[in-house]
Amino acid sequence: MKKITLLLVFLVSLTAWSQDDAWVYFNAKSNEQVYYDSPLSMLSQRALDRRFKQNIALDFKDIPINPSYISQVKSVDGITVLAKSKWLNALHIRGSVSTINSLKSFGFVSNVHFADKSLNITAKSVNTSKSKIESKISNSRVNFAYGTSDNQIKMLKGDALHQQNYTGSGLIIAVLDAGFPGVNTVQPFQRLRDNNKILGGYDFVTRNANFYAGNNHGTYVLSSMGGYKENALVGTAPDASYYLFITEDNSQENPVEESYWVEAAEKADSLGVDIINTSLGYLGDHTNPAYNHTYEDMTGDATFISKGANIAFSRGMIVVASAGNDGTESEPHIGSPADAFSVLAVGAVTANGSKASFSSIGPSYDGRVKPDVMAQGQSTVLSDENGNIIAASGTSFSGPIMAGMVACLWQAFPNKSNQEIKDMIVNSADKFSTPSPQYGYGIPDFNLALGLQFPDMEEDVMGAIHLNPNPTASLVKVSFPQSVQGVNVVFYSVSGNKVLDYKNIVSDAPISLESLESGTYIYKLEFNSSIKTGKIIKL
Known part of the structure; x- marks a missing residue:
């Protein structure tokens, strides 16, 4: 796991520590029926079509936050609103402990939860932690010249899907990461650009529309799915469409990044995205240690980001998350959102299918099989922001390799639900009958998954x-x-x-x-x- 680290050593003032992060949760929303009667005011037609196809009804979580609640919280002197979530009906705020606690006097506030668990004296905590980057169309038969990327695709039998023209066409993947420099200029992404496969994006950290900026990690990640350079690099879903969202703040490790992630997931939902890929993980080593998660928090729905990931799945999307790169650390277990109940968590193997030593292990703290599946994450072939074909290691890359294959399989079975597609993948894995904390259910066989069908x-x-x-x-x-x-x-x-x-x-x-x-x-x-x-x- 490649951690986002500061390159400069600096001192944090006592004044900075006097400001705490928290979530304020509201107990109601307004004009619910108006939104139910006008769903296009909340969601795109494509998002509604996805819901209809999977028989998912609109509900309270889809309704926007009451604007008056936001304005009243913003008006409190000493409170800064950093992010919001309609799914969780909450704002991410920053301020002094006393000022944050004063918000409880508002009749529309149901709870306040501090990111520092020790401050939640009388309430159940919603824990938050550090963020890590998880890295150390035609009708004819498609035969890609995979070049050096051959092994990472054929390990999953992805070539069998590609040869049947299942290359991700018609599916939309949202990539939530740290930045995407070079995607708008360099050759390995030209195929995506020429075919209008980059649908848009946003930088939730700086609140800026320029998403071709930030850390190059997102560029690496995208290249494993959508990159294309003949005889050198072919992504697992070269014909899928992509939204690129920056949710990771490279200057610090702060719990607000989890809130940015949930905001981006909500945006992905509203745009009709099918698959969310996230090569970010949250466990320990936060800039402020009081915000750290522990293994005991990895129970599927305890952290803010895992709550959001589960809701994303309930909207009909599939969330693919890198398991983490802490396999050789004193705390080797998966982080969040990989721990989430509904997330497809992906660990890393070497080119020969052996577990990469750095890949985080399971199970989740409550005993569930994690990671779910494995893909090549050691010496993965990628493109950098300059268009160079490189090799890098991390579950950051096994995750998106898997996400691309999810798109290809879903293309083959467009009427399947997200749960059915996820089950088909897990059921095809080589250790399905004998899962382990190191491998989960193992390496999927997507050619086999094509055959796991019933009349x-x-x-x-x-x-x-x-x-x-x-x-x-x-x-x-x-x-x-x-x-x-x-x-x-x-x-x-x-x-x-x-x-x-x-x-x-x-x-x-x-x-x-x-x-x-x-x-x-x-x-x-x-x-x-x-x-x-x-x-x-x-x-």
Whole structure:
């Protein structure tokens, strides 16, 4: 993991430390029905089409923050508003502790949460931490000259999708990163420019429309998906379209960067983006150590950015996040948003498929399999801001390589939901039956994922098969229609060990889990040559 570090040593004054970061949450919104009646005032037609296709209704989170709440908070002397989130109905603010706490007197304020957890004496905290950059069309058959990028694509069998003309066309990827210098000028991005595949962007840090600026890390990341230089570099989704958002402040490590990220994700949602790629991670080593996260915070929904990532998924997008580069550190675990329940967290392997030593490990603190999958992140072939073809290492690059392949697979199955596409990828991975904290479910096979399909009738059946109750203290049952026969259910520990195996079960017959210790387990239902997976909590 390549950390964003300051190149100059400087002293932080005591005055600076007197200002604290916090989120102020509101308890209501205004004119809800007006927005529901006029959805194009909140979301683009493409965003609404994505919702309709996945049967996702508009809800309270889509409604903008009441402008009067923002203006009243801004009017308080000593309060600076740095970012806002309609999804979480909150503002990111900065000020003295006493002034921030005074906001609780407003009737429309439900809670105030400080980024410094020690200041949340009487309330449950929303934790925030340091930010890290995660790095150490035609109808004819497509045969790209991959050149030196050959291995990172063929490892995932991405060439098989490309050869069937699944190159990301029609999909939109938002890249949330630290900057994109050179993307508007150098040769490896010319194909994107010539085909109008850069749809726009924004710098949320400086509130500036010039997104072809900032740190070159975003340029590297984009090149692994959209770069193209024949016989040298081909990205995994060379025909996808892209929005480029700067959310990372290279001058410091501050919790407001998580709020910038959520703002950018909300913008991506409104524009109709399909996939969000983020090669940023938040765990420790913040400029102000009081803002650090710990492994204990990696529970899927504790941090502000992970909350936002989960909401992004609930809007129908897929969020792909780099797992982190702390594998050799004293705290080797994944950060956020890679820990989020719905995020596809990507670790790094070498060219031969072995885990890269720097790649952060799982599980999440609450015991879920993380990372989810792996891709090449050591000696990854990229373009720099000068157009040079280079090699660099980090989960920063395994993540976007995977995000590009997600776009290609979704192009092949445009009517699938985000959950279905994510499941297809995980189910195709080489360690799906034996996940581990080092590899997660392993390296996906996208050619295999193309074949993990079911007849329409069986897709309906998939939705009619349920394992419940969940959580459970002792017994579960699997409910399925009479048309399904020969159902087997297998339970695995989060480390990938098979712990229970039941063959040819009867619908709604009790299945005992009493022999298992309390914790989280993975179940796999096998039926009619099909597979359905999930997690279950044993109390």
